[in-house]
Amino acid sequence: xxxxxxxxxxxxxxxxxxxxxxxxxxxxxxxxxxxxxxxxxxxxxxxxxxxxxxxxxxxxxxxxxxxxxxxxxxxxxxxxxxxxxxxxxxxxxxxxxxxxxxxxxxxxxxxxxxxxxxxxxxxxxxxxxxxxxxxxxxxxxxxxxxxxxxxxxxxxxxxxxxxxxxxxxxxxxxxxxxxxxxxxxxxxxxxxxxxxxxxxxxxxxxxxxxxxxxxxxxxxxxxxxxxxxxxxxxxxxxxxxxxxxxxxxxxxxxxxxxxxxxxxxxxxxxxxxxxxxxxxxxxxxxxxxxxxxxxxxxxxxxxxxxxxxxxxxxxxxxxxxxxxxxxxxxxxxxxxxxxxxxxxxxxxxxxxxxxxxxxxxxxxxxxxxxxxxxxxxxxxxxxxxxxxxxxxxxxxxxxxxxxxxxxxxxxxxxxxxxxxxxxxxxxxxxxxxxxxxxxxxxxxxxxxxxxxxxxxxxxxxxxxxxxxxxxxxxxxxxxxxxxxxxxxxxxxxxxxxxxxxxxxxxxxxxxxxxxxxxxxxxxxxxxxxxxxxxxxxxxxxxxxxxxxxxxxxxxxxxx
Numbered sequence: 108x109x110x111x112x113x114x115x116x117x118x119x120x121x122x123x124x125x126x127x128x129x130x131x132x133x134x135x136x137x138x139x140x141x142x143x144x145x146x147x148x149x150x151x152x153x154x155x156x157x158x159x160x161x162x163x164x165x166x167x168x169x170x171x172x173x174x175x176x177x178x179x180x181x182x183x184x185x186x187x188x189x190x191x192x193x194x195x196x197x198x199x200x201x202x203x204x205x206x207x208x209x210x211x212x213x214x215x216x217x218x219x220x221x222x223x224x225x226x227x228x229x230x231x232x233x234x235x236x237x238x239x240x241x242x243x244x245x246x247x248x249x250x251x252x253x254x255x256x257x258x259x260x261x262x263x264x265x266x267x268x269x270x271x272x273x274x275x276x277x278x279x280x281x282x283x284x285x286x287x288x289x290x291x292x293x294x295x296x297x298x299x300x301x302x303x304x305x306x307x308x309x310x311x312x313x314x315x316x317x318x319x320x321x322x323x324x325x326x327x328x329x330x331x332x333x334x335x336x337x338x339x340x341x342x343x344x345x346x347x348x349x350x351x352x353x354x355x356x357x358x359x360x361x362x363x364x365x366x367x368x369x370x371x372x373x374x375x376x377x378x379x380x381x382x383x384x385x386x387x388x389x390x391x392x393x394x395x396x397x398x399x400x401x402x403x404x405x406x407x408x409x410x411x412x413x414x415x416x417x418x419x420x421x422x423x424x425x426x427x428x429x430x431x432x433x434x435x436x437x438x439x440x441x442x443x444x445x446x447x448x449x450x451x452x453x454x455x456x457x458x459x460x461x462x463x464x465x466x467x468x469x470x471x472x473x474x475x476x477x478x479x480x481x482x483x484x485x486x487x488x489x490x491x492x493x494x495x496x497x498x499x500x501x502x503x504x505x506x507x508x509x510x511x512x513x514x515x516x517x518x519x520x521x522x523x524x525x526x527x528x529x530x531x532x533x534x535x536x537x538x539x540x541x542x543x544x545x546x547x548x549x550x551x552x553x554x555x556x557x558x559x560x561x562x563x564x565x566x567x568x569x570x571x572x573x574x575x576x577x578x579x580x581x582x583x584x585x586x587x588x589x590x591x592x593x594x595x596x597x598x599x600x601x602x603x604x605x606x607x608x609x610x611x612x613x614x615x616x617x618x619x620x621x622x623x624x625x626x627x628x629x630x631x632x633x634x635x636x637x638x639x640x641x642x643x644x645x646x647x648x649x650x651x652x653x654x655x656x657x658x659x660x661x662x663x664x665x666x
Contacts, residue, residue, distance in 0.1 A: 145178030145325065146170075150340060154384035155347070155478075156469070157372055159391040162347035163192075164376070166340040172201055176329045184322035185344055185376040186210055192343035195326055199336030204327040212320045225310040232303040236296060243292035250285040253278050319377055346375040349387050351489075351527035353543060355554055357514060359534060360498040360598070364514055364554065367491050368524060370470070371484040382475035387489065389525055390467035461490065461523050468523045492522055496554075500602040502564040504590055510562035510602065514554045519545065531556060561596035562641070564604060569650070582659045586666065587622070587652035594641040604637040608653040609665070615658055622652035 150168035168181060190208040197203075256278075324340060354367040370387050374380055461470055470489050478485050496514040512533070526545045531538050531554065538557030545552070569587035594600055606626075610633045611618045620628065626635035626649075637649055657663045 145180045147180045147182050148338075149183065150181050150338070152378060152380050152383050153339075154386070155380050156386045156388055157347055157349045157370075158388045158393075159350070160348050160393045161343055161345045161391070162374075162376070163341065163343050164378075164380075167338065168340070169335070169337040172199070172328060172330050172334060172336050174330055174332050176204075176327070179326045179328065179338075181324040181326065181338070181340060182211070182321065183378075184324065184340075184342075185346070185378045186320045186322050187344045187346040187376050188322045189343045189345065192341075193324065194341045195324065195338060196341075197336055197338040199330075200332065200334040201328045201330040201336055204329060205325075206327075207325045209323050209325060210320050211323050222310065222313050225306050225313070229303055229306050229310065232299050232306070236299045236303070239292050239295045239299065243289055243296070246285045246289040246292065250282060250289075253281050253285070321377075343392065344376045345393060346377070348373050349487075351525040352486075353524075353527060353529035354532065355529050355541070356532040357496070357498075357534070357556055360512075363493045364496045364516065365491065366494050366522075368489040368522075370487045370489050372478055372487050373482060373484050374478045374480045375482040377480050379480050380476070380478045382477055385472040385476040385478070385487070387470040387472070387487070388467050389469070468525075470523075490522075494519065494522075498556075498601070500559060500562050500600050502562070502592075502602065502604050503606070504564040504566035504604065505606055508564055508566070509558045509560065510564060510600075512556040512559045514556060516552045516554065517550055519552050520550070529554070533557060559596075561594070562600055562602065563593045563595070565591045565593075566606070567591070569652070580659055581656055584655045584657075584663070584665050585621075585652065586655070588650060590624075590649040592639065592641055592647045592649070594643060594645050597643050599640060599642050602637075602639045602641055604639065604649070606635045606651065607633050608635065608651065609633060609655065615661060616663060617656040618653060619656075620651070620653045622650070624649050624651040626651060 148168050148170055150166040152164055153167045154165045156163040164185075166181070166184070170179070172179070188208065193206060193208055195203060195206045326338075328336075330336075349370045349372045352369045352371055354365075354369065356365040356367075358365075372385075372387070461468065472487060472489075476487060494516050495518070496516045498512060498514050500510045500512055502508075502510040524543065524545050527543055529541045529543050531541050533556045539555075541555050543552065543554075567589045569589055588606070590604065590606070592602065592604070594602075608620055609618055620630075623635060624637075626637050628635060635651055639647060641647060655663060655665050
């Protein structure tokens with residue numbers, strides 16, 4: 108029955124109740140039930156741009172919308188949505204009238220299917236356990252019956268010795284059988300119980316997770332005709348993040364360093380990202396984009412006597428008046444304490460492109476990637492680069508007799524890297540973790556490659572007969588150190604050695620470096636630096652001497 112037939116039949120209009128009934132009948136016959144509260148639409152995550160904190164998620168959906176005004180409800184979205192960031196766009200002959208966000212607190216548990224599966228498995232195991240326990244009871248009953256009959260038979264007269272032996276042999280064999288089968292049943296019961304207990308613990312974890320509310324987006328639209336429509340929902344969720352991490356691999360000295368940039372991506376939004384278009388941004392929208400403004404900073408004098416005379420209520424009232432306009436970090440301490448003032452203030456998928464924005468860098472992963480909403484860090488490969496490097500050894504024998512190998516690289520600014528931890532490998536061996544401090548204002552990046560046992564530096568105090576001398580009211584201490592460098596490797600090494608002499612804490616104490624031993628001296632810091640080229644199997648000797656003159660009644664501790 109068509110709508111045109113209903114509206115033109117006869118000269119008298121149908122009553123309203125009949126017209127509505129015919130409309131409902133028509134909708135039912137055409138398979139399009141009328142939903143007076145809005146039609147629910149299912150969407151899926153198509154892409155996710157993950158920031159250092161937060162993520163911009165895009166969902167897609169398609170449906171057919173009828174002529175006239177209608178309401179679409181996009182369901183099953185994460186509850187962690189910033190409503191201010193919500194955008195709905197699409198294609199089709201329709202007009203979006205309004206977009207609203209709401210929370211659905213009646214959502215089912217996200218693990219409903221897993222819970223049902225676990226419950227079914229536990230029920231089956233409980234049934235198996237009951238069967239095995241019943242069989243075990245059968246063997247127990249037979250054992251009791253055998254013991255009873257054996258006792259009765261032994262009390263009866265008229266049995267010959269051979270007959271009694273035969274009875275005992277029979278009873279013994281049956282008892283062995285019953286006991287063996289009882290133990291077999293007990294082993295099965297233990298296995299079933301262990302498996303069931305594991306499933307019960309897993310079930311308890313799922314059941315402990317309260318059904319998480321979900322978001323719904325209500326879209327009011329209008330169309331002049333029935334059309335096919337597609338929609339894109341975009342929103343920001345703070346419950347995601349990524350941090351950069353690196354693998355640095357040096358095969359040997361003299362070769363470039365292979366740098367692998369990775370991303371540890373965490374999704375805690377409550378919605379899985381399954382084979383989505385993934386990109387990583389160096390931006391952080393949660394920091395805000397409003398420029399800070401300095402307000403006038405007024406110092407308050409500290410008056411301990413006055414504060415001590417104030418009562419507790421008076422102190423609280425005064426704090427509110429004096430400090431209420433300052434930053435949250437401002438605090439007033441209790442009586443007798445100072446007042447602190449503050450100014451107001453995995454498997455890898457590689458990035459297909461690295462886009463440098465005006466203020467951020469974006470790494471685009473060129474293969475659809477899956478990151479479940481489990482709150483765990485998932486590794487995504489971002490880029491791999493070969494970096495030219497020079498290698499040098501470094502030693503501080505005062506602290507450690509081993510030399511450390513490090514690589515110096517330049518030009519890393521063009522790689523669009525971010526600060527992060529790095530796993531360091533040298534000659535195929537993991538040597539430890541480092542940190543790439545890429546936000547420092549320097550054009551050279553030093554990467555420690557760990558200890559090199561092939562280069563050893565020893566530090567020995569020089570022996571003297573008169574270590575201390577007293578002249579007048581002053582005492583002079585002379586200290587000297589010998590440094591020995593041994594290169595046991597088959598190749599030459601460039602070695603930087605650092606040591607130190609003390610600095611004077613006050614004018615009465617005089618420190619002089621009497622022999623710098625060919626080192627470069629930083630007098631402000633008391634640092635000595637030697638830069639050497641040590642040939643294979645070569646040994647070199649260095650040393651330095653300093654004196655400390657101080658009043659004899661003023662003790663001074665010298666190394």
